[in-house]
Amino acid sequence: MAELSEAKAKSNKRWDDKNKDKKRIYRYRSYARKYVRDIASKDDLLELQQMIEERLKEL
Structure with a gap:
């Protein structure tokens, strides 16, 4: 990949x-x-889904 110019x-x-x-x-x-x-x-995704739903209620 080419280097960035100084500018x-x-x-x-x-x-x-x-x-x-x-x-x-x-x-x-x-x-x-x-x-x-x-x-x-x-399990991680289910936990995140619950966190997202709670956050959406706050907004």
Whole structure:
């Protein structure tokens, strides 16, 4: 894969510095999806389903 140009790297760093919360949300969402798709057992998924239902009631 080609390396990033210096300008693109600086631009990415500026965005990262200005959007720490968004970056954290994107990372956690990615982890959650990976966990659900590839790692969680049936019991894990049932527990998560219950947690999601409770969270939806709160919103």
